[in-house]
Amino acid sequence: MSAANGKIAPIHVEIAENLAPASSPAGFKMFNRILDWITNERLQLINITDRINEIVRKSGIRDGIVHLQSLHTTTAVFINEWQDALLHDVRAFLEDLVRRESYFRHNDPTYSDCERKNADSHLRGMIMGQTLCLQVRNSAVLLGTWQSIILAEFDGPRSRSMSIQVSGV
Amino acid sequence: MSAANGKIAPIHVEIAENLAPASSPAGFKMFNRILDWITNERLQLINITDRINEIVRKSGIRDGIVHLQSLHTTTAVFINEWQDALLHDVRAFLEDLVRRESYFRHNDPTYSDCERKNADSHLRGMIMGQTLCLQVRNSAVLLGTWQSIILAEFDGPRSRSMSIQVSGV
Amino acid sequence: MSAANGKIAPIHVEIAENLAPASSPAGFKMFNRILDWITNERLQLINITDRINEIVRKSGIRDGIVHLQSLHTTTAVFINEWQDALLHDVRAFLEDLVRRESYFRHNDPTYSDCERKNADSHLRGMIMGQTLCLQVRNSAVLLGTWQSIILAEFDGPRSRSMSIQVSGV
Numbered sequence: 444m445s446a447a448n449g450k451i452a453p454i455h456v457e458i459a460e461n462l463a464p465a466s467s468p469a470g471f472k473m474f475n476r477i478l479d480w481i482t483n484e485r486l487q488l489i490n491i492t493d494r495i496n497e498i499v500r501k502s503g504i505r506d507g508i509v510h511l512q513s514l515h516t517t518t519a520v521f522i523n524e525w526q527d528a529l530l531h532d533v534r535a536f537l538e539d540l541v542r543r544e545s546y547f548r549h550n551d552p553t554y555s556d557c558e559r560k561n562a563d564s565h566l567r568g569m570i571m572g573q574t575l576c577l578q579v580r581n582s583a584v585l586l587g588t589w590q591s592i593i594l595a596e597f598d599g600p601r602s603r604s605m606s607i608q609v610s611g612v
Numbered sequence: 613m614s615a616a617n618g619k620i621a622p623i624h625v626e627i628a629e630n631l632a633p634a635s636s637p638a639g640f641k642m643f644n645r646i647l648d649w650i651t652n653e654r655l656q657l658i659n660i661t662d663r664i665n666e667i668v669r670k671s672g673i674r675d676g677i678v679h680l681q682s683l684h685t686t687t688a689v690f691i692n693e694w695q696d697a698l699l700h701d702v703r704a705f706l707e708d709l710v711r712r713e714s715y716f717r718h719n720d721p722t723y724s725d726c727e728r729k730n731a732d733s734h735l736r737g738m739i740m741g742q743t744l745c746l747q748v749r750n751s752a753v754l755l756g757t758w759q760s761i762i763l764a765e766f767d768g769p770r771s772r773s774m775s776i777q778v779s780g781v
Numbered sequence: 782m783s784a785a786n787g788k789i790a791p792i793h794v795e796i797a798e799n800l801a802p803a804s805s806p807a808g809f810k811m812f813n814r815i816l817d818w819i820t821n822e823r824l825q826l827i828n829i830t831d832r833i834n835e836i837v838r839k840s841g842i843r844d845g846i847v848h849l850q851s852l853h854t855t856t857a858v859f860i861n862e863w864q865d866a867l868l869h870d871v872r873a874f875l876e877d878l879v880r881r882e883s884y885f886r887h888n889d890p891t892y893s894d895c896e897r898k899n900a901d902s903h904l905r906g907m908i909m910g911q912t913l914c915l916q917v918r919n920s921a922v923l924l925g926t927w928q929s930i931i932l933a934e935f936d937g938p939r940s941r942s943m944s945i946q947v948s949g950v
Contacts, residue, residue: 471640471809473675473781475749506811507948508848510677512747514756516693523907524854528886528893532900533907536879541705548697555697562701569692569702569740571907573759576745576914578850578946580813585944587852590911606754608747610676610780611948612811640809642844642950644918679846681916683925685862710874717866724866731870738861738871738909742928745914775923777916779845779949 474502474609482599486534486567489594490525491605495577496584498607505582507611511575514606517564517598519571525591537595541566564598571595579611643671643778651768655703655736658763659694660774664746665753667776674751676780680744683775686733686767688740694760706764710735733767740764748780812840812947820937824872824905827932828863829943834922836945843920845949849913852944855902855936857909863929875933879904902936909933917949 476498480489499509511520523533547562548554575592578585584592596603645667649658668678680689692702716731717723744761747754753761765772814836818827837847849858861871885900886892913930916923922930934941 471781475675475747506813506946508677508846508946510745510747512754514754514759516691516756516758521907522854522911523903526887526893526895528889528895529900529903531892532885532887532904536904547701549695549701551697554700555695557695557697562698565692565698566701566705569690572741572910573691574745576848576912578813578848578944580944585850585852587854587942589854590852604756606747606749608675608677612809640950644844644916677846679914679916681923683923683928685860685925685927716870718864718870720866723869724864726864726866731867734861734867735870735874738859741910742860743914773925775916775918777844777846 470612472502472504472611474498474504476607478605478607480594480603482596482601482603484596485599486538487596487599488530488533489596490591491520491594492584492586492592495592495607499579499584499609500582502609504579504609504611507579507609509577509579509584510608510610511577511592512606513573513594514604515568515601516573517561517568518603519568519573519595519597520575520605521571521593521595522575522586522590523593524589525593537567537571540570559598561598567595567597579609639781641671641673641780643667643673645776647774647776649763649772651765651770651772653765654768655707656765656768657699657702658765659760660763661753661755661761664761664776668748668753668778669751671778673748673778673780676748676778678746678748678753679777679779680746680761681775682742682763683773684737684770685742686730686737687772688737688742688764688766689744689774690740690762690764691744691755691759692762693758694762706736706740709739728767730767736764736766748778808950810840810842810949812836812842814945816943816945818932818941820934820939820941822934822937824876825934825937826868826871827934828929829932830922830924830930833930833945837917837922837947838920840947842917842947842949845917845947847915847917847922848946848948849915849930850944851911851932852942853906853939854911855899855906856941857906857911857933857935858913858943859909859931859933860913860924860928861931862927863931875905875909878908897936899936905933905935917947
């Protein structure tokens with residue numbers, strides 16, 4: 444049930460958009476990649492820290508910014524500690540903050556043609572945010588000891604894409 | 613009542629700060645603009661996607677970052693699907709998350725000289741955030757199929773300004 | 782009790798990581814610093830605007846981006862007005878949004894080895910976010926009249942570090 448208990452095997456499909464970093468003579472470089480995941484739960488948390496670090500290493504950029512942007516309104520990307528018990532609490536908190544069984548116009552055929560009944564997913568994605576900007580230092584994502592980068596699926600199972608941009612020197 | 617029902621006619625006043633992008637010989641460029649809106653509801657949602665894309669096109673920057681920063685604590689900028697029924701749910705959710713009629717010291721003359729009684733607006737702005745960073749790819753803002761950029765007014769009617777910075781190559 | 786009532790005396794320890802900005806011939810520059818604070822309350826709000834502006838001035842960067850990243854999951858950084866009465870409301874709102882006394886697995890020895898019982902701190906940090914990206918204009922952080930940069934401690938007293946990166950021209 445938890446994202447950390449081994450049940451989740453997201454498939455990472457990396458699409459090579461740029462084979463070489465777009466570098467400028469003066470040292471400013473930019474590097475773009477799309478990462479894909481297949482999720483298998485409605486509300487699922489995925490630790491994407493290693494995948495992001497892999498892209499940062501490939502970029503050849505030593506110091507700068509890595510920008511993550513999930514391309515789906517019913518997902519989010521954020522930081523927290525990756526611990527089983529806490530991930531359980533995170534799921535419970537988000538499910539309680541926006542109750543799936545509440546009345547939403549987005550789920551009501553009178554007002555909406557959305558058949559997924561996913562208003563709760565939209566509101567969770569909106570409040571947590573679909574973008575994250577982190578520093579790159581010494582060719583790695585800068586993270587505190589307990590900080591992991593978490594992709595949250597709020598309307599799975601789905602195929603999900605995230606665009607990653609590394610820029611700097 | 614909804615931001616999508618045609619009642620809202622935000623006035624966009626673009627202030628040309630830099631007539632030419634501040635380009636460097638090596639290709640790193642930066643482009644800044646201020647956009648203004650006149651809002652006409654207390655809690656109002658405005659789809660600003662087209663305006664942001666217009667600025668990105670003008671910047672001449674092909675790949676990079678566009679940073680949006682609303683200059684007001686009682687506003688927010690975030691991503692969600694732009695659908696009437698869902699926008700109704702977004703408004704209801706934010707109004708419920710922070711109840712205007714709750715007791716707040718900020719609204720209490722004993723503690724505060726604020727005459728707007730807008731503590732709820734401050735808390736909504738704080739939790740949703742006043743900045744948003746998005747990728748620029750191929751001279752356009754990178755957005756998923758259902759992602760729109762939304763400016764939220766939480767204490768209108770007011771005149772509101774957003775600073776937009778495009779940087780990259 | 783409030784962060785603005787003079788009881789808080791955060792100790793700012795600036796670590797000079799780079800004595801000179803890492804500049805490129807073409808003008809793109811990057812400047813990194815770590816700031817430290819000793820907090821003295823469990824939930825404490827600290828106005829860090831002046832310290833961030835000091836770093837921006839030192840960077841020698843006129844226009845660009847300043848990126849703030851707190852290195853701790855049980856902290857947050859965000860924008861709001863710095864007013865005593867409102868800060869009281871902010872604290873009350875965050876304490877109510879995540880009730881410390883609720884049951885959390887992260888605080889339960891059956892599920893977790895965390896002895897700090899700080900699940901509430903994690904959830905508050907997660908929802909408010911540990912990163913903030915702001916524009917730099919004319920060698921200062923761009924902020925609206927009522928916007929202050931606030932570091933929130935959610936599990937103090939502790940020693941806390943923030944990494945600040947200024948980039949631009």
